[in-house]
Structure formats: C-alpha cells, structure tokens
Amino acid sequence: ERLLTEDSTLHLCLACRNMQRAEAARSALLTSHPDAHVQLLHLDVGSVQSVLSAAQEVKTRYSKVDFLYLNAGIMPNPQVDINAFFKGLFSRNVVNMFATGEGLLTQQDRINSDGLQEVFATNLFGHFLLIRELEPLLCQAGHSSRVVWTSSSNARRSAFSMEDMQHRNGTEPYSSSKYASDMLSVALNRHKNSQGLFSSVICPGLVMTNLTYGILPSFFWTLIMPIMWLVRIFTNTFTLTPYNGAEALHRLFLQSPESLDPRAKYHSLTSGLGTNYTQPRQMDIDEEMSEVLYSKLIELEKDVRRKLVMKNSDKNTRG
Numbered sequence: 468e469r470l471l472t473e474d475s476t477l478h479l480c481l482a483c484r485n486m487q488r489a490e491a492a493r494s495a496l497l498t499s500h501p502d503a504h505v506q507l508l509h510l511d512v513g514s515v516q517s518v519l520s521a522a523q524e525v526k527t528r529y530s531k532v533d534f535l536y537l538n539a540g541i542m543p544n545p546q547v548d549i550n551a552f553f554k555g556l557f558s559r560n561v562v563n564m565f566a567t568g569e570g571l572l573t574q575q576d577r578i579n580s581d582g583l584q585e586v587f588a589t590n591l592f593g594h595f596l597l598i599r600e601l602e603p604l605l606c607q608a609g610h611s612s613r614v615v616w617t618s619s620s621n622a623r624r625s626a627f628s629m630e631d632m633q634h635r636n637g638t639e640p641y642s643s644s645k646y647a648s649d650m651l652s653v654a655l656n657r658h659k660n661s662q663g664l665f666s667s668v669i670c671p672g673l674v675m676t677n678l679t680y681g682i683l684p685s686f687f688w689t690l691i692m693p694i695m696w697l698v699r700i701f702t703n704t705f706t707l708t709p710y711n712g713a714e715a716l717h718r719l720f721l722q723s724p725e726s727l728d729p730r731a732k733y734h735s736l737t738s739g740l741g742t743n744y745t746q747p748r749q750m751d752i753d754e755e756m757s758e759v760l761y762s763k764l765i766e767l768e769k770d771v772r773r774k775l776v777m778k779n780s781d782k783n784t785r786g
C-alpha cells in the first residue's frame with residue numbers, strides 16, 4: 468500500500484501461500500489504487516519444491532526484479548515466561564526487555580516435510596533458496612537490485628549456534644533464525660554487491676498482527692493498549708500498527724543502495740507522540756561467522772536439491 472502510494476506505476480507481485488488471503492490483499496490494493504499492476508504468485512516459502520516452482524514462474528513472468536521483500540515469518544507455539552517478565556519489570560534491563568522481548572519467549576518447533584526445522588526453513592532457508600534461484604533476475608549488468616529482510620530486534624547472537632544452525636536443540640528458534648538472517652544479509656552484501664545486489668535488514672518493532680495474537684489473545688492486547696502507549700514513550704519500538712511497522716520498509720525503498728549501511732539493522736520506530744521514523748542501529752555480527760553460515764547454507768542447498776531429485780525420481784518410478 469505504501470509503495471503504491473509512492474509510485475502507482477510499480478509492478479507488484481504478492482507471493483503468498485494462501486491464495487484467498489492474497490486475493491483479498493490484491494482487491495484492497497486495487498480499491499485504493501485502481502490502475503495498479505498487482506499480480507499474485509503461489510509460494511510456500513517453507514517448502515523447497517514450492518520455492519523452486521515459484522522462482523521458475525517469476526522467471527517466465529519477469530525479466531528483472533528490482534526489490535525482493537522477504538517478509539514471511541513464523542513464531543509457532545510461543546510461550547511467555549511470566550516470572551521472567553515480572554523479574555525484568557523491576558530490573559535495570561526493563562527497557563531492553565520491552566524492546567527485544569529478550570528472555571521472555573520460547574517456541575516449539577517441528578520438522579517439516581523436507582526434513583528441515585520449520586522455523587529455520589520458513590524464516591531463513593526458503594528465502595535464501597529464492598534469492599539463489601532469482602539471481603539471474605537480481606544480478607544483472609548495469610542494474611542494481613535490493614533484497615530486504617524483515618528481521619527482528621529479538622535476533623540474538625546467543626540464541627544462535629553454528630553447530631546447530633537449524634536450532635534443532637534449542638527453545639528459541641525464532642531468535643536464532645532472525646540472527647541468522649542478519650548474518651546472511653551481511654554475507655550477501657560481501658558476495659553480491661559487485662554484481663549489483665544489495666541486501667538490508669529491518670525490524671518493524673512490536674506490531675499487532677497474527678504473530679502477536681499468537682503470543683497473547685487479541686482482546687488482551689486491546690486491554691493493555693494504554694500501557695503499551697505508555698511503554699512507547701520509553702522504547703519507541705512499540706510501533707503497534709502495520710502502517711507504522713512498515714516505516715523502515717518504505718524508507719529503504721526511497722534510499723539509494725550505495726547509501727545503505729550493510730551492517731545496520733533499520734528499525735521502524737514510533738515516538739510517544741506518534742511520529743514514525745527509521746533509525747539504523749549496528750548489528751552484533753562477526754564477518755567470519757557470517758561467511759561460515761553462507762558456506763553452510765550453500766552446502767545445505769546442494770543437499771536439499773539432491774534429496775528432492777531423488778524424491779521426484781522415486782515418485783516417477785512408483786507412479
């Protein structure tokens with residue numbers, strides 16, 4: 468919506484797993500921008516086969532991609548640690564606790580049909596595979612393109628382990644996957660800037676969406692809204708509405724790739740008085756670690772492709 472308000476001649480492609488919701492989003496966009504070009508594409512970013520098929524479809528439909536917004540993300544079965552919340556409330560760490568949710572949330576992950584951890588597959592690997600598949604459209608001579616990751620201030624180095632990059636053994640797969648996306652963005656810049664591809668990371672702040680309604684019921688969030696407006700005075704990270712949360716996505720659209728800081732996370736912020744702005748903050752990233760992650764993802768990609776070929780040939784011989 469905000470991009471079309473900026474430039475109504477844009478060609479948008481909404482890549483979604485639920486086509487009914489996608490159609491509803493398209494209709495809403497066409498109501499406010501009747502002449503807009505909005506196409507739909509089926510994509511389940513948590514499924515290797517779906518990513519490969521969707522990328523193939525993009526390559527037949529378009530000759531180049533200027534912006535790729537990697538926004539899909541999940542936080543399955545979140546649990547709030549109430550004790551930690553009250554402890555944190557009376558500690559010196561209280562502002563940081565509200566800004567990042569650090570130490571308050573755990574999730575239960577599971578293995579998907581590709582044999583990958585679902586949160587890792589959805590929040591990181593599917594997007595990575597999509598970029599790899601779309602490289603011919605993203606990396607073109609004389610043309611610069613942009614990849615924008617919706618990360619989170621919940622991303623934390625200590626939640627991530629290189630020996631367990633899928634977070635099979637921990638209880639914070641969300642934080643781990645978001646930290647991995649921050650590192651991957653840094654590595655992508657190192658490898659792809661020379662080919663015209665620029666990657667950035669944003670955090671929308673705490674926004675009321677299906678994700679947050681999975682943490683606490685919507686009526687509870689509505690009930691504590693006055694408290695949240697109060698908290699906003701101290702953190703500015705409680706953006707609360709999707710419009711405010713999209714501030715950094717919108718800002719990056721207007722900024723030239725050369726002016727972006729590859730090691731910064733761009734935060735959507737809303738002041739106590741309701742003013743929206745974007746602020747870059749340095750990420751806690753080690754270049755060497757990001758390089759190792761990049762290599763491990765390339766290895767996993769090879770492995771996953773090999774398995775898919777075997778699975779498909781098995782299907783053909785049987786059926």
Ligand SMILES: NC(=O)C1=CN([C@@H]2O[C@H](COP(=O)(O)OP(=O)(O)OC[C@H]3O[C@@H](n4cnc5c(N)ncnc54)[C@H](OP(=O)(O)O)[C@@H]3O)[C@@H](O)[C@H]2O)C=CC1
Pocket residue numbers: 482483484485488510511512513514538539540541589617618619620670671672673674675676677678679
């Ligand atoms: N809300 C918040 O406070 C914060 C959110 N974020 C991040 O913002 C992003 C958007 O989340 P938000 O809008 O809050 O949450 P929602 O759950 O409302 O939206 C998530 C979106 O991702 C889509 N999605 C999830 N899994 C897949 C998949 N496998 N394939 C394709 N699409 C998929 C969902 O599709 P469907 O409609 O089919 O479910 C939905 O459109 C996420 O990356 C999240 O981590 C970051 C910081 C804070």
Ligand SMILES: CC(C)CCC[C@@H](C)[C@H]1CC[C@H]2C3=C(CC[C@]12C)[C@@]1(C)CCC(=O)[C@@H](C)[C@@H]1CC3
Pocket residue numbers: 547552564565566567568571572618619620621670672673682683691694695
């Ligand atoms: C009275 C209080 C407002 C009660 C809410 C307490 C917690 C449930 C929230 C406090 C900070 C929140 C938060 C997130 C989830 C809900 C809280 C822990 C996130 C982790 C949600 C997803 C993200 O990506 C982060 C940016 C959020 C950070 C703050």
